[in-house]
Structure formats: structure tokens, C-alpha cells
Amino acid sequence: MDAKGQMVPTVMEMAKQAGYRTGNVSTAEITDATPAGQMSHALARGCQGPVYSAKSCQDTAVTGGKELATDDVRVTPIAKQIARNGTADVILGGGLSRFDTADEKALRDQGYDVLGSPKDQTVATKTDLANTQGEKVFGLFNKGNLTVEKSKQDNPGSAEAKEPTLAEMTTKSIELLGNGGTKGNGFYLQVEGALIDKRSHANDAAQTLEEIKAFDDAVAVALDFAKKDGHTLVIVTADHECAGFNIIEKGSFTNAEAANPPVNVDGGNTANNSTPSRASGNTKDATRSTGVVNGAGANDPHNFAPATFRSADDPADVKDGSPQASLWLTYLSGNHTGADVPVYSYGAGSEKLQGTVDNTDLFGVVADALKLR
Numbered sequence: 001m002d003a004k005g006q007m008v009p010t011v012m013e014m015a016k017q018a019g020y021r022t023g024n025v026s027t028a029e030i031t032d033a034t035p036a037g038q039m040s041h042a043l044a045r046g047c048q049g050p051v052y053s054a055k056s057c058q059d060t061a062v063t064g065g066k067e068l069a070t071d072d073v074r075v076t077p078i079a080k081q082i083a084r085n086g087t088a089d090v091i092l093g094g095g096l097s098r099f100d101t102a103d104e105k106a107l108r109d110q111g112y113d114v115l116g117s118p119k120d121q122t123v124a125t126k127t128d129l130a131n132t133q134g135e136k137v138f139g140l141f142n143k144g145n146l147t148v149e150k151s152k153q154d155n156p157g158s159a160e161a162k163e164p165t166l167a168e169m170t171t172k173s174i175e176l177l178g179n180g181g182t183k184g185n186g187f188y189l190q191v192e193g194a195l196i197d198k199r200s201h202a203n204d205a206a207q208t209l210e211e212i213k214a215f216d217d218a219v220a221v222a223l224d225f226a227k228k229d230g231h232t233l234v235i236v237t238a239d240h241e242c243a244g245f246n247i248i249e250k251g252s253f254t255n256a257e258a259a260n261p262p263v264n265v266d267g268g269n270t271a272n273n274s275t276p277s278r279a280s281g282n283t284k285d286a287t288r289s290t291g292v293v294n295g296a297g298a299n300d301p302h303n304f305a306p307a308t309f310r311s312a313d314d315p316a317d318v319k320d321g322s323p324q325a326s327l328w329l330t331y332l333s334g335n336h337t338g339a340d341v342p343v344y345s346y347g348a349g350s351e352k353l354q355g356t357v358d359n360t361d362l363f364g365v366v367a368d369a370l371k372l373r
Contacts, residue, residue, distance in 0.1 A: 001041060005062065007074065011363060012038040012087055012188060014372045021177040021187035024088040025169045027146040027211075028194030029095025031078040034239060038190055039087035040078045049077030050100045083107050089136045090176050090189075092169045096123055097143040107138050115139035126164035129172050137176055148195055149210040166193055167217035174225050186231070188370060191218055200242035203331045205307035206320070208245065226347045233347040233369045235362065241339040244332025252328065 026035040031048040047057035057075040083103035099118035113134030115124035124139040147160035177187035193215030199207040226232035308325040345353040
């Protein structure tokens with residue numbers, strides 16, 4: 001949507017119209033902001049479906065104080081749009097509970113191989129993903145967001161451990177998008193490691209690190225393909241920084257005042273609940289905060305204590321969480337920050353992303369790489 005509430009085309013829609021194959025992958029619900037922003041148009045991001053309040057879709061604060069006709073796509077639940085508009089050929093992620101029987105029928109009528117079942121609320125598995133060879137594939141592996149990697153590693157026998165990794169979803173997407181289609185134009189694929197943000201909101205350093213590693217694994221898959229292909233542009237970036245995640249001096253302490261620990265917005269998924277590395281109650285950890293003080297607030301009991309992790313250079317007996325561990329991390333808040341984010345690129349057109357660029361410039365860079373304008 002533009003600033004006046006009018007629909008404008010997305011890169012994925014433009015790519016699809018130009019004859020490219022298209023894919024959308026996320027570890028969040030596929031109706032969440034980043035994946036939804038490529039294949040739907042909504043005035044309010046909470047208008048996801050299938051059960052939604054009138055306020056979620058008919059948000060008068062963004063519709064000029066008036067309700068719109070219910071057949072207006074801008075107030076149509078995002079899940080219903082995704083299931084019917086065919087913008088993405090390959091759709092992989094979480095959020096099965098957002099889709100229902102009618103959505104499954106709409107997908108199958110368009111020729112999608114639906115892994116699992118929205119009708120029965122049966123989630124897909126990594127085995128289902130490995131076995132599919134459809135030109136169009138819809139696979140959601142959790143009713144909500146996908147399970148954090150650390151929880152899957154700690155509970156290898158759980159049902160959630162059957163979810164594919166982001167790297168596995170990326171590998172399969174490239175395989176499906178590269179092999180399908182008749183025009184041979186190539187493909188446009190978006191891949192989101194969404195749980196880095198969500199675990200940072202909860203100030204959970206241990207789980208955040210595992211999600212960063214999982215994202216890095218997915219980037220490696222894309223780069224490996226691009227290096228072999230020779231015609232592919234890979235862009236790696238973020239929509240924002242979250243929670244002021246910092247590497248700090250060993251033995252130091254940073255002061256970010258908060259009355260209570262940040263709320264875990266994904267608390268409905270039991271796999272996403274964890275014990276933060278800092279001391280309980282959001283109080284200063286006296287054991288690990290005895291060194292140089294960064295700022296004047298270290299004595300405030302509302303300040304965050306650091307999380308510590310062993311590195312490869314530490315002696316073998318050093319444990320995560322100990323004051324002897326050499327990697328010290330801390331969060332400054334439970335919210336997004338205004339910090340600049342990195343943007344990395346490889347391949348044809350990557351020279352346009354050298355130095356500092358405005359975030360909105362990415363639209364033009366991608367559109368030009370796909371020869372869409």
C-alpha cells in the first residue's frame with residue numbers, strides 16, 4: 001500500500017507477471033509482515049485470518065475513519081489473498097492456523113501440491129517437503145511460527161523436530177523454482193529468518209544466536225547456487241535491528257532500563273518459551289557484572305544483565321553463562337531500534353549496493369536485476 005492507502009504492485013507480483021517463477025519462505029507465519037508484503041495488499045497487518053475481528057481488517061484509523069466494502073481486497077484477510085492470487089509458486093513456512101478448508105480448495109484448484117492440510121489442520125513435515133516435486137507447492141510446518149532451532153536441537157524426538165530448517169526450505173525452493181516453468185526466465189525468491197527478531201524481542205540471546213546460525217546456513221545455500229549459476233543476484237539484509245543486540249567488553253555491563261522483562265509475543269508456542277540467560281526477574285547479575293561499568297545505571301535493579309557464551313578460543317571447561325566465557329552479549333531494549341542494518345550482495349548487479357543505501361533503493365535494485373522496469 002502507498003501512503004494514501006492505495007494498492008501498488010510488489011516486486012513478486014511484477015516478477016510473476018513478467019514470467020518468472022516465484023517463491024516465498026519464512027520461519028514465521030507466512031501471513032506475517034515480510035512474506036505477506038510480497039504477495040498481498042492489506043491496510044492493517046493484523047488482518048491475517050481466518051478468525052479475525054472487524055477491527056483487525058476494518059481499522060478505521062487507517063481507513064480514514066470509515067469502513068470499506070468487505071469485498072475490498074485491502075480488508076480481505078491476508079491468508080485468503082495468498083490462497084487465491086497465485087503470486088508465489090512455492091510457499092513454505094508457518095501459520096497453518098491462518099488457513100481453512102476453503103483456502104485449501106482454492107490452492108488445489110490452482111494446481112498447488114498442498115503439503116499437510118489446512119482443512120484438517122495437519123502440519124506438513126520435512127519428509128513431505130523432501131518428497132514433493134510439484135511446480136507449485138504450499139507447505140506450512142507449524143500452526144504458528146516455526147519452532148526455534150535451539151528447542152529442536154534440545155528435543156530431537158519431538159514433533160516440532162520434524163520441521164525443516166530454513167536452509168532445507170531454501171534448498172528445496174531453489175530446486176523447485178529452477179526446475180519448473182516453461183519460459184526459462186529464472187526465478188525470484190524471498191527467504192526470511194524471522195525468529196531472529198522474535199527471540200530478540202524476548203531478549204533470549206541463546207535462541208537468537210541459533211536462529212542467526214540457521215539464517216547463515218540458508219544464505220550459504222543461496223550463495224552456493226549463485227556461484228554455480230553465474231547469473232543470480234543474492235541480497236542479504238534486514239528490515240530493522242531489534243532490541244539493541246550488542247557484543248560488549250568481558251566483565252562489563254550496559255544499562256537499559258525496563259520495569260519488567262520484555263513479553264514473549266510467541267508464548268503460545270510452547271517450543272518458543274525459554275529461560276533467558278540473564279538472572280531471573282530482570283535484575284543485575286552480580287556474578288557477571290563486576291567489571292567496568294558502561295553508563296551510570298548499572299546499580300539499577302531494572303537493568304539487563306549480560307548473556308555469556310564460550311568461544312572456540314576458550315578452555316574446554318568454560319561453559320556458556322559463566323563469567324569466564326569470552327563472548328559477552330547484551331540487549332538494550334525489548335523493541336526495534338533505529339540502528340542501520342547491514343546489506344550484503346553477490347552477483348550481477350551487486351555493485352549497486354556498495355556503501356550506504358536507502359532502504360527503499362532495494363526495490364529498484366531488485367526490479368532492475370529482473371529487468372522489470
